[in-house]
Amino acid sequence: MEKCDVCGAQCLHKLCMHKVPIFSSLSQDDLTHIASIIRHKKYQKGETLFSEGNRPDALVIVNEGSVKAFKITSDGREQILYVFSEGDFFGERNLFGRQVSAYTVEALEPVKTCSFTKESFHELLHAYPEIAIKIIEELEERISRMESALQSMGVRSIDNRISALLLDFAEKYGTSVPDGTLIHLPLSREGMANYLGVARETVSRKLGLLENEGIIRSNGNKSILLLDRSMLEASAGKSADF
Amino acid sequence: MEKCDVCGAQCLHKLCMHKVPIFSSLSQDDLTHIASIIRHKKYQKGETLFSEGNRPDALVIVNEGSVKAFKITSDGREQILYVFSEGDFFGERNLFGRQVSAYTVEALEPVKTCSFTKESFHELLHAYPEIAIKIIEELEERISRMESALQSMGVRSIDNRISALLLDFAEKYGTSVPDGTLIHLPLSREGMANYLGVARETVSRKLGLLENEGIIRSNGNKSILLLDRSMLEASAGKSADF
């Protein structure tokens, strides 16, 4: 993590705010004020940030690392709904309504978060009403992604969905290297399976196929090298789902 | 549709507002003012309200009837994302961002709508900022439902999903009768199939099974009598998805 060269240690408080679009309309002074009411937390891999059915009263911003949000289905499987990483926020559900959390959130690696309490967030909204619009836009964005995901789930072919997932990961977690794009996978094979709603073994087999076709190269369990993006896009179905 | 007994024909303008929670915090005077900027439209069954990729600039409230919102998947199927009926609204996506519509909306039966133009809605937001919070709550609600739907899609068993869909319909479109709950189906078998992302024939077969088990009684193509709700809930998986 890079150090801010203007404000030193205190700057950590502002970093997370700079990462979320919600606050993009505010001035530096406003941000400084907001920074003072932020709480910080660290979690280790596997730790639970909060559980389905709990009533957490905070908006949480991921500052470093990544987390998964999942529900347990009636047949006992884990259905992953989101992978949140740097700059994403969650828990907003609980800031307005009386609702309890709809999912469990667990750290996929060491994670640092910034959070607002419900109260301080309400103050914030009162002081800066334009934030509400930003939140609506962000929620719209999220709904849009979910609609695409739902559409993808409706598509029968598992191939499409795996390819679409890889493209999605490539965008979020990929770095350009000479041979193509190196994707640092936030999820294990099992995690990907739980995200896609398929069996672990199926993910292995499909990735194996893609590797045989020369589209990807598996690189241990933690990363994948994407060699031929256009082939993958074709395999994901020409229209950009996910 | 029942006539309002206080204000006569003019009242139609307010009816739709009374149906949506967005405006629940406003006074009668405010509502009267708002009513003056509402536009009304009628559509016949099968008519398209707007198409995927269009750039409609209105918030639309369904006042009577129901509509489906769907995308066409890369393999040419129609994936239904929502069924909106009396009191639901859509098109809000386009009011803030520069986004185009993510889906096509089509009338499932004769439909009457109320709509705001983008401009008048912005005025409204400016005049009544509390509406923004209501919208956020409504979006949260919608996200919550989509998360459940995503979870259901992830569940392998089609039985679960069909049962969950019937329960959902029972709640929205059901009326109590001596033998149980009579569900007026908004969608045809094919529509249900496109909603669930399965084949038409599979829906038929599964409904046939449920009928053999005495859980439902099919009543033509337009309605279903739900005889044993608890059995259906069991079949949907005990936790309330959908």
Added chain:
DNA sequence: CGAGCGATTGACGTATATCAAAGAGAGTGG
């Protein structure tokens, strides 16, 4: 009453889940 469209039923093939066993990494302790 007849025509037409949607729904049902049946036969069949295939994709994916499941079960089972073997293989590869990553971390631990000798």
Added chain:
DNA sequence: CCACTCTCTTTGATATACGTCAATCGCTCG
């Protein structure tokens, strides 16, 4: 530094649920 173990992944064999194709049925509406 190497062997051991634990966990995650891969691979294989088998079963099954669902999709597809095709034929028949039965409403609904003219």
